[in-house]
Amino acid sequence: DIQMTQSPSSLSASVGDRVTITCRASQSISTFLNWYQQEPGKAPKLLIYTTLTLQSGVPSRFSGSGSGTDFTLTISSLQPGDSATYYCQQSYSTPHSFGQGTKVEIK
Amino acid sequence: QVQLVQSGAEVKKPGASVKVSCKASGFTFSSYAISWVRQAPGQGLEWMGWISGYNGNTNYAEKLQGRVTMTSDTSTSTAYMELRSLRSDDTAVYYCARRQLATPNWFDPWGQGTLVTVSS
Numbered sequence: 001d002i003q004m005t006q007s008p009s010s011l012s013a014s015v016g017d018r019v020t021i022t023c024r025a026s027q028s029i030s031t032f033l034n035w036y037q038q039e040p041g042k043a044p045k046l047l048i049y050t051t052l053t054l055q056s057g058v059p060s061r062f063s064g065s066g067s068g069t070d071f072t073l074t075i076s077s078l079q080p081g082d083s084a085t086y087y088c089q090q091s092y093s094t095p096h097s098f099g100q101g102t103k104v105e106i107k
Numbered sequence: 108q109v110q111l112v113q114s115g116a117e118v119k120k121p122g123a124s125v126k127v128s129c130k131a132s133g134f135t136f137s138s139y140a141i142s143w144v145r146q147a148p149g150q151g152l153e154w155m156g157w158i159s160g161y162n163g164n165t166n167y168a169e170k171l172q173g174r175v176t177m178t179s180d181t182s183t184s185t186a187y188m189e190l191r192s193l194r195s196d197d198t199a200v201y202y203c204a205r206r207q208l209a210t211p212n213w214f215d216p217w218g219q220g221t222l223v224t225v226s227s
Contacts, residue, residue, distance in 0.1 A: 044204075097154060
């Protein structure tokens with residue numbers, strides 16, 4: 001099974017800050033990496049699929065990059081509504097494992 | 108609009124079974140698969156498996172093999188997830204999500220979630 005490891009587990013940043021979340025796969029997953037945002041008490045929401053494609057309606061301040069085993073989610077200018085937990089997920093092979101999540105808080 | 112609507116919350120005793128439904132609308136059910144993901148209280152997301160809306164093929168997480176069954180009814184565009192021999196650590200919110208049949212795939216949209224509580 002492919003293990004997904006995110007870092008950091010949590011972070012606190014100010015509005016307007018650039019935020020970067022890293023996701024590492026235990027083996028190469030090509031670009032088969034998705035990112036989800038989950039607000040408290042809500043279902044996850046797709047942000048980015050296949051590493052860098054922004055889902056329709058997602059603000060352009062979100063971006064993704066990487067390939068192979070190392071991937072990054074970047075929020076270019078953190079907004080109050082971005083307070084949430086972010087998960088990466090690989091779709092290279094089953095089980096389609098998730099990272100443990102990164103909780104983003106606004107200072 | 109594309110939507111998945113799940114059945115309501117359940118409370119079950121240890122050893123019982125639960126069956127959660129996920130009704131799809133706004134897209135052709137047979138052109139997609141439905142994945143199931145669960146989230147224990149305060150924990151992360153755990154992939155449970157998926158069922159093809161095209162031919163009913165399934166793929167389950169190894170840790171749930173033998174206890175989980177995913178089915179679908181194409182006539183009503185509804186997917187079902189049954190979990191048997193429930194234990195306290197099965198207490199979680201269970202989500203369904205639409206995904207592409209092939210690889211690469213991604214989960215969108217998600218159902219609203221169904222809380223299953225296992226307690227004596």
